[in-house]
Amino acid sequence: MSLTPSDDSTVDQQSGQKAIDSGLYIVATPIGNLADMSQRAVELLRAAELVAVEDSRVTGKLLHHLGLKKRMVRYNDHSSESDRERLLEAARSSVVVLVSDAGTPLISDPGYKLVRAAHEAGVTVRTAPGANAAIAALSISGLPTDRFLFAGFLPSKAKARDEAMADLAGVRATLVFYESGPRLATTLAALSSGLGNREAAVARELTKRFEELVRGNLLDLVERYKDQEPKGEIVLMIGPPEAEGVETGDVDAALTEALQNLPVSKAAAQVAKRFGLDRAELYARASAMKKAQ
Known part of the structure; x- marks a missing residue:
């Protein structure tokens, strides 16, 4: 995977300084060690107009550690549609950050309804990835x-x-x-x-x-x-279950037989299951056999 430089900012025309674009930002926070907080996550919290949190006491400690004072709004799976609309309205013109008590929001934590509503409303949603247990x-x-x-x-x-x-x-x-x-x-x-x-x-x-x-x-x-x-x-x-009841024998013969009645992908899947072999490898073998026919 190649990495390309990117940020969430534009240049403020009056000050000439970079300003983070408005939108809803899903920001991961540490699961234990505060040193795991990313620089970008800190910058987003610093720029945030609102921080949607599970528990203001938990996030308050993190913000205090970072030397930040921010307006926090409680948000969880029981929050109302009007609660979501207020957050989205703010995100149309400013930076709104969603955090959970620890780790990546939405992973067994609140946020799904908010993110879905943001997409439906045309509000930009971005992620600042980080810790996940x-x-x-x-x-x-x-x-x-x-x-x-x-x-x-x-x-x-x-x-x-x-x-x-x-x-x-x-x-x-x-x-x-x-x-x-x-x-x-x-x-x-x-x-x-x-x-x-x-x-x-x-x-x-x-x-x-x-x-x-x-x-x-x-x-x-x-x-x-x-x-x-x-x-x-x-x-x-x-761990996954051990393969049970797999066959032994001539795999190519089994593929040849399967290809007589099935397309390549299904033939490979069927034989892979029978012999407990890698499906992608058998697909390549089946494709080569089909071309040779």
Whole structure:
């Protein structure tokens, strides 16, 4: 990926100084270590006319650390349509910043309705990316990262949780959840029962002094946390299911047979599933075979 210089600013015609363009800015904040606050995020907060926050006490501490005093407006998933309209009206002519208590807004945090309404109203929406607990945890987990599914918080009620796990059981990707200390033991036991004894990892207090990553299979983690309630924010990661029932044999022969009745993409997908092989690799092989026919 190539990087090109870019900013959100134009030149103020009167002062000759750069001014940040009006709009709604989705700004990531640190998940623990304040040194993870990006320079651009600080500049946007400095330029903001309004800062939409989950909790003014939490964001107030961050602003104080940065030496900023800003007008804060509480915004969450229960905010009304009129609350959103007031923020969007301000964003038409000034800088409005949306933050969550920690990390990237909208990722299991409020903001979806506001961003959607902004697009519908023609208000510019931009992002200042930064810390995200799910991605940070996944990067150090040692679990497969080529494909993953972020599923937020599992339902607290057993029936709804079991239904959610049934939907996720066949997903061949690392599953990423957020969890709390009081619920962790129950959730691990439910996952072990519903998904089997998969490889897993528990990350907590990321970027903080007592950051911890515990790896093992689900039964190991059930045993570790059954009498222990860990503190702090938790990311729970479950490895993908092992391939079961895959065939062995002549893959090219299987592709040749499949290509007699199916287009290249479907033939490759079918044979990849049968033999537990990479779909993209088989697509290339199938395409070459089709051209050679």
